[in-house]
Amino acid sequence: MTPLLEAVDLHRHYAVRTGRNPFSAKALLRAVDGVSFRIQPGRTLGLVGESGCGKSTTGKLALGLIPPSAGEIRCESEPMPAAGTAAWRTLRRRLQMVYQDPLGALDRRLPIGEQIAEPLVIHEQAKPAERRERALSVMEAVGLQRHLLTRYPHELSGGQRQRVVLARALITEPRLLVCDEPISALDVSIQAQVVNLLLDLQERLDIAYLFISHDLRVVRQVSHEVAVMYLGRIVERGEAENVLAEPAHPYTRALVSAIPTVGSKRERILLGGDPPSPANVPPGCSFHTRCPFATAQCRSEIPTLQPLADGRDVACHRVHETPLRLVA
Amino acid sequence: MALNDAAVPPALPAFGLSRLWRRLRRVPPLVTLCMLWLAVMIVTALAANLIAPYSITAFDLKARLVPPLLFGGKLLAHPLGTDELGRDVLSRLIVSIRMSLLIAFFGTLISTALGTMLGFLAAHFRGKVEQLVLIAIDFQASMPFMIIALSVLAFFGNSLVLFVALMGFNAWERYARITRGLTLAANEQGYAAAVRQLGAGPARIYGLHILPNIASTLIVSMTLTFPEIILLESGLSFLGLGVQPPLTSLGNMVGYGREYITRAPWIMLAPASVIVLTTFSISLLGDWLRDRLDPTLR
């Protein structure tokens, strides 16, 4: 089956100054450093990792909002057109985005009905008379009442605003929705509602999601596949069930073990310190500075993604030594 | 926070006329006075031809330098007196008000449009275009505009159209700065980025989304530019380098009245007080609007 979206060896680098001095040396910040993945129609890829690991940049690259420094994005086998071009704008109908901060993503001067119908106006999809009906029906689909049509964003609650953003993204009937931390700004009680709504919509409309989050519990709930990112690279990738139940990479294991659970006693792997700056990635396996299992090989050689028996890919030199033990 | 967020009752008042009216009712009396004065000025400017009792060039040599009523004048025909050629000061004042307000109005519009456009260009294209706009902003901000205006008048000579256009170059850098800053912020994150992601073209993003969002800040800045242009225009006209006779403006009247300051101070006092009252009113109104409208202060 042709994947809906395919990322091939994506890189995104930024030149940054090392000091505040305008003449100081420039360093290369590798926000995304060789990321590949596929998203099949109607499926969800969860992208997880700590803040600053390049998840959001990957999301923007996937939508073609920013150009990659190297590598490419293909949408249904077609290469991604450059941002701002007519072809790129047309493609927006099929690729949409949901934001972390719904209030920021909405224009505070326009009633939400107009904003939800705006993609139809932009893409000249539906006649003016039908637009209102389309807006109302998509509002119903995301659980917004009709009378909210004329409200302004600041008059709604956080959950309602996120539903408005969702409705606006859905009105063009997209094939893929990039959700960048879509629930982390919401109240806990609302989070579950929005997650259920996303699942429900996927079932009904057969949309694919690229679900970016640092919250493993939510990712486990929504994803078919997950990819774990660390310092701009994917360190583990596979079926969500397998990866999150039995993480293979030490980093994934640390992340999974940090999920609070009730009752069961599991090993806890505590990571020391913060991740290194992406402007100064350690040589070898970038995780070796925090990895309890690191060896000399890890400090010099960059591990590549290797397939495991259950179909997942892991980038770790020591993954075949089972069970992994701390080096003496 | 309600448990079911979809069923929150409308707690906030509807946005609309009633809210605007409630806001307006809490206007301090001084601001009301300023509004009244400005309303009178606007009506005067619009209806100048209807209400001016005499033609501004009609002179009456038998009634030269007639004092106004306040200065012990007795002629009801000339409530503000007459000038050295026996021209009615009130009529000239009314026509001058129209001229000065028109110049300030168009000057402000040009300045706002120019600055906003350059700000959008800088924020949209970044890179070299932005650098160029920033250098121009630096230049404009580093020279007093009075001096720039004087040298342009020296090089190009004077005509009303050129003069109005020149006034439009006053303070454009203020709008360019504001627009660039706010647009960059909106483009980086937030509604503008979201609308761009929906596939909207630049015209929709800037015209329909960013412009309405920054309009209140721009309007507040216009209340600074408008009196500035009145002062600039009247200053230049006073020096004889602005509005040229037979046209007349407030500064131009003060300039001619200055020669009769000992014998007929009213010729100069009438337009001078109109200038002061008008700029004072707009500045006060602007201060008040800034507190009410500017979203950065809310």
Add this chain to the structure above:
Amino acid sequence: MLLFATSRLLRAALTILFVMTFAFVVLRASGDPALLILSVDAPPDAIAAFRKAWGLDQPLWQQYLSYIGHALTGDFGKSMRDGRPAIDLVMERVPATLALTLPALALKIGIGIPAGIYAALHRNTFADRMTMALSVAGFTMPSFVLALLLVLIFSVTLGWLPASGNESPANAILPIITLGTAGAAIMARFTRSAMQEVLGQPFVRAASAKGLAWRRVISHHALPNAAIPTVTIVGFMVGSLVAGAVVVESVFAWPGIGRLLVSSVANRDLAVVQALLMVIAAWMVMANLAVDLAYGWLDPRVRSAVGATGH
């Protein structure tokens, strides 16, 4: 700090170059400089000689370079009215303008800053309201109106001070007051808001909360911080002084560069206007430079953050 000063110097040089280019472009755009500078009825051989002398027969970029070269050596050509070098005409007027603007600047700072601090420390009292009302009146009143009112009161009605000329020191009093008043009003307003902002900051509240005497909080914490925005305004003042001098010198018939500018513009004496433009630009750039350096000296953050704040 050295780096900071260098980058500001470069910027100053750039501004001067920009002004020169501006004058060049505007001059070329307005017509044949030979006809404009020599006037239309100049003899044809004079025009030809002028063209050759100024290199007007050469390509535009060469003209530009030679124009810059001449301008850098202070050669702006001769005044069309009395044939003397334009730069000499300008330079001999500079002392008269400084005699007005420097005392006016002292007046602005001497009245504006204390009034602003007083108003900020006695917020919402009658004195504060009066200061602010006066300050709004001060900067909405055009200087020519103020000048004429002063003449009307002190010269025409009371007969205390001369209305125009430059024969005695008494002649300078009314122009200085006129120039200083509007600036003092703006100064007071800015000082007040800068002070108020600083007084609301956590560190000032913390300083007074930990028991420091209020007087000491003001002098050691509030004033140095409020000085930073205030210095910027002083820089703007220097610019507005020149603009103000244009009007005030004309009203009081004071023989400074402002009056020279007005008469040169009226006569379209382009060489003199160019020379004036350059002198004023240099004056502005120096003032801005001084402000920038003072800024760096007052605010340690600026010294290290240079470049981070640049575009």
